[in-house]
Amino acid sequence: MIQIYLTIFNILIFLPLRCIYFCKWLSNLLHTKTNLSYFFAVNRNEAFNLGSDARLICSNKIWTKAVFVIWDIELKHKTCKISFNHEGQSSNSCNDGKSLQNSTDQSFLHIPNFSVNDVGVYKCESTYTGGNENYNITVGVTAPPVVSAWLERRGNKMVAVCRAERGIPAANISWSVTGNQSVTQQNNPDGVVTVESQLEVPEDIDRENLTCIVRHQLWERERTLAAVDAYAYNRA
Template structure:
């Protein structure tokens, strides 16, 4: 009886496929629902999954004929009244086309689901000197979708975008800092779909920490040098006093002998 449903189901797939799109946050446990039909009415559910580097299949039937060729943690799980595809720790390797085929008492459904990922970018900001000018750089690396970068001041700026092979996007914005602006009051503003609020970053010269370290080291050396000079000076005074005292004592002894 099940095979009759399967044959009817496959003949109707060509006419009733529905396209959907789902997006999950990087690192989240994704829950992909094929149909809103209750699990008790399902005869079988088949997931054909086409990823960038492999294809696999996961199926469930009420007769116990279950298949899972994915071998990456994906599984069909059941809630109170629904079955769903569970994808643990969602990553870029889980992005792809998920085709769900389900048959239930009284009909069938077929979905083609384009599954994507939302990933926050790694942001860095710094200052550079170019031809006697200061340029502020803000870089939002490997986000998905692309991040939006803006500045707290208006000025001559440019934006470049690099699309990686795995779907992540790197955005870099460069701003020529106006002469009337103090770079320490400049901020880079980054907005991304993954974050609930925008984030701000203050660009600094990359060698600033090294310069401060060198300055501290120089100050320490200078203090040590002064300390050594003071010791030498004190030792010299002490030596002079000892010699002077010796001379006085020697003179007193000689005078006593003469008398």
């Protein structure tokens, strides 16, 4: 009988305490639900052509169902935020032309005249009826190079030069013949890259058929230039 009384006593004393701890834990969990969503952000990469008008989409949900959208933007030289909610309230601390816009069914971040200054990490939170989504988008820039090829007489040697200027990322240059060649790469402060390859033309090579081959990430096909006419330009 004493054992039964002790059991009832323990239940009456400790059960409320356990309930208090559990309820407190549950309350904290619900209170931090919004913050926890950041730990489940989806990472992805995007790249836009230099000078283009970029459209960055946070979620594929219909924008009319959105409760709010927040963009936290981390660039090389600054950070800023753009947001709006379903009540029509909005804020924009970027002050560089970026803006939130709506198409017929989606909300997107519009970045006009995309430049190297727009490269960075764009963090987006979209809350809509039924849930929310978080994305960390690493945004880069691409630019096709301007290519050229020519021959130069240097003493008793003939040197073929092939250049791919102001590309992002750097272009790759090769030649239709093997020989003594050197490659230099110039990284400009504005982020563009110029690559130049110089080939010492062997005496037994038919110069009429000497070409350089330029490959770049933006091109579906390689570009081939004949190195016979001085400064023969072939723009991308």
